[in-house]
Amino acid sequence: MTQRTNKDQRQTSKQDARKTLIEISGGKTPYLLSILKDQTPYVRATVQWKDKDVLELPEELSEETLTKIKLLEPRALIYFVSEDGKAYEKTGILEEGKWIEGRIIYCPNKNCVTAQPKEPTRPKFKVVKKDPLILQCYYCGRYIDHSAIVAQISQL
Amino acid sequence: MDIDSRFKGRDLVSILDFSRQEIERLFEVADEMEKFAKSGKEVLKDRIISTLFFEPSTRTRLSFETAMIRLGGHVIGFADPSMSRTVTGETLADTIRMVDSYSNVIVLRHKIEGSARLAAEIAEAPVINAGDGSQHHPTQTLTDLYTLRREFGGIDGLKIAILGDLRQTRSASSLAYGVSLFHGVKLYLVSPEPLRMRQEITDHLKSTGVEYRELTHVEEVLPEVDALYVTRLQKERFADPQEYERLRGSYFVTKKMLERARRGMIVMHHLPRIDDIPLEVDETPFARYFQQAAFGLPVRMALLSLIVQ
Numbered sequence: 001m002t003q004r005t006n007k008d009q010r011q012t013s014k015q016d017a018r019k020t021l022i023e024i025s026g027g028k029t030p031y032l033l034s035i036l037k038d039q040t041p042y043v044r045a046t047v048q049w050k051d052k053d054v055l056e057l058p059e060e061l062s063e064e065t066l067t068k069i070k071l072l073e074p075r076a077l078i079y080f081v082s083e084d085g086k087a088y089e090k091t092g093i094l095e096e097g098k099w100i101e102g103r104i105i106y107c108p109n110k111n112c113v114t115a116q117p118k119e120p121t122r123p124k125f126k127v128v129k130k131d132p133l134i135l136q137c138y139y140c141g142r143y144i145d146h147s148a149i150v151a152q153i154s155q156l
Numbered sequence: 157m158d159i160d161s162r163f164k165g166r167d168l169v170s171i172l173d174f175s176r177q178e179i180e181r182l183f184e185v186a187d188e189m190e191k192f193a194k195s196g197k198e199v200l201k202d203r204i205i206s207t208l209f210f211e212p213s214t215r216t217r218l219s220f221e222t223a224m225i226r227l228g229g230h231v232i233g234f235a236d237p238s239m240s241r242t243v244t245g246e247t248l249a250d251t252i253r254m255v256d257s258y259s260n261v262i263v264l265r266h267k268i269e270g271s272a273r274l275a276a277e278i279a280e281a282p283v284i285n286a287g288d289g290s291q292h293h294p295t296q297t298l299t300d301l302y303t304l305r306r307e308f309g310g311i312d313g314l315k316i317a318i319l320g321d322l323r324q325t326r327s328a329s330s331l332a333y334g335v336s337l338f339h340g341v342k343l344y345l346v347s348p349e350p351l352r353m354r355q356e357i358t359d360h361l362k363s364t365g366v367e368y369r370e371l372t373h374v375e376e377v378l379p380e381v382d383a384l385y386v387t388r389l390q391k392e393r394f395a396d397p398q399e400y401e402r403l404r405g406s407y408f409v410t411k412k413m414l415e416r417a418r419r420g421m422i423v424m425h426h427l428p429r430i431d432d433i434p435l436e437v438d439e440t441p442f443a444r445y446f447q448q449a450a451f452g453l454p455v456r457m458a459l460l461s462l463i464v465q
């Protein structure tokens with residue numbers, strides 16, 4: 001936020017300059033807030049529009065958080081609003097065939113090597129299908145369906 | 157690059173780690189190895205195989221160990237899970253690191269799914285999965301495919317019925333993956349409803365264009381199939397024992413049942429059988445499971461000779 005120019009004065013508020021908008025179906029909002037718990041105090045506005053909620057956050061979210069949002073609700077739309085007020089949709093977070101790596105979600109198969117606490121593994125999942133969402137564990141090959149993903153993420 | 161050099165140092169975790177072309181090359185080498193199955197061929201002199209069997213499997217282990225000895229190499233390892241438990245006060249990862257430092261190839265059998273994948277990531281030496289979890293058993297599948305090829309001259313276009321517990325039996329899942337590398341194979345997946353093949357595998361069959369049909373009784377398709385691959389139905393898998401009693405008749409292959417099979421059909425089994433194939437079937441012209449088991453040796457000799465540096 002250092003490169004302010006006079007043009008910014010045309011905007012209603014300077015703090016609004018860079019932000020993230022998340023459009024999500026209303027029923028999923030509580031889950032979304034549980035993911036965003038660290039950021040929740042900063043969720044500026046929740047606008048209800050038809051059966052959707054639009055949440056506004058005063059910053060860009062990390063890839064990890066974006067991935068979690070999409071895992072929770074693959075149909076959620078995420079927009080970044082740049083300093084000059086232009087909004088663009090953030091796409092490509094969940095794509096079929098793409099891998100999700102890191103400690104974002106865990107394989108629920110208790111017999112999976114990634115579920116053995118002492119083994120040095122890093123969870124890794126392939127996006128098999130986007131809607132309805134199906135992930136596949138790289139190690140044990142098991143599918144994880146969307147309801148299991150939601151149950152896990154919203155507990156975090 | 158010459159095809160044989162593509163094998164050097166390679167891991168084999170899933171049958172899908174190999175291409176059709178590579179499998180066919182391996183079979184050519186196995187054809188040659190059949191001649192040396194009794195006499196030996198010392199191409200891996202002074203090389204060491206580690207056989208780490210965290211889950212017992214006498215048959216698979218002996219087959220690997222014999223293959224290595226016939227190739228002139230040496231064997232270290234353990235077969236007894238209680239022994240392995242004392243080793244595994246440490247993690248699998250640490251066991252693999254230790255063994256890796258003095259092995260030229262590591263063979264791993266483990267009940268934890270994905271352990272062979274992890275071992276392959278850690279070890280410098282090639283890792284061969286001798287069965288982990290419910291999906292992969294690539295050397296069993298190589299042996300099964302080799303048996304089919306020996307019997308029918310090829311695998312393309314065969315009609316194969318896989319019978320039994322298709323949900324938990326790794327040989328069954330692994331074979332389904334294996335035939336997807338060939339053309340026009342038709343699978344009949346015969347199991348009780350709750351023991352159907354997992355969606356992970358049937359999705360793979362769909363995406364690779366393998367025609368398959370799921371059914372509960374084998375009798376209706378028996379006259380059509382070229383091979384009947386039998387796996388054991390375990391009573392413990394049924395919530396309702398009466399359900400097991402009602403279905404078991406369709407999953408034990410009898411001489412009477414085989415009267416409906418076409419000439420030239422073969423019955424396969426990864427062994428050991430318990431009561432799923434009674435002794436009376438052994439004397440029929442259909443029985444092929446002992447030959448199938450014997451082919452495990454030249455196939456494993458071929459694999460070891462190709463991948464060990």
Ligand SMILES: [Zn+2]
Pocket residue numbers: 107108109112113114137138139140141142270
């Ligand atoms: Zn897993």
